[in-house]
Amino acid sequence: MEGNQLFPVFIKLNDLNTVVIGGGPVGLEKLTAILANSHAARITLVAEQIIDALRDLAKDYPQVELKEKSFEPCDLNEANLVVAATNNHELNLKIKAAAKLRGLLVNVADKPELCDFYLGSIVQKGDLKIAISTNGKSPTVAKRLKEVLNESIPAELDITLQQMSALRETLSGDFSSKVKQLNEVTEILTRDLKK
Incomplete structure (x- = not known):
């Protein structure tokens, strides 16, 4: 079948356990995106090394637990959702396999073929939230569309939603x-x- 076959959903991450594996710039990007959309998301981040910027971000979110250690499949035992944010292809495959064995959905950064779901670009105006997907084809196009929508949708629309x-x-x-x-x-x- 042609076209984008993804089914869009909005997940209540505040009620789930998310595990992010990766403590570098990609882990920071994913953690930032999750927390920007779900301020109370419960997240465990596992990485052998964790950059200072990630530690600084986590300080503002007491529900984010940082574990500076090597990934082990048992790190997913309490997970509901998994984000692999490493630059190690073999480790990403190991994470994907461990998630699949547990029936968990996984996002592998920059590897659409390994993903069960994508983290799309988000436009938010109060309670209005719009997710943009290019089916993993071009995050850059999604980012540009986000900019256009952010500029064109008035912030006052949230007043309308409340009314x-x-x-x-x-x-x-x-x-x-x-x-x-x-x-x-x-x-x-x-x-x-x-x-």
């Missing part, structure tokens, strides 16, 4: 009736686009 949430709580009737009422209210968001 819609309050309105939603006041609606009565069956599901179909509620959807119809909400569609009528939100039609204004696309009215100018139809002209």
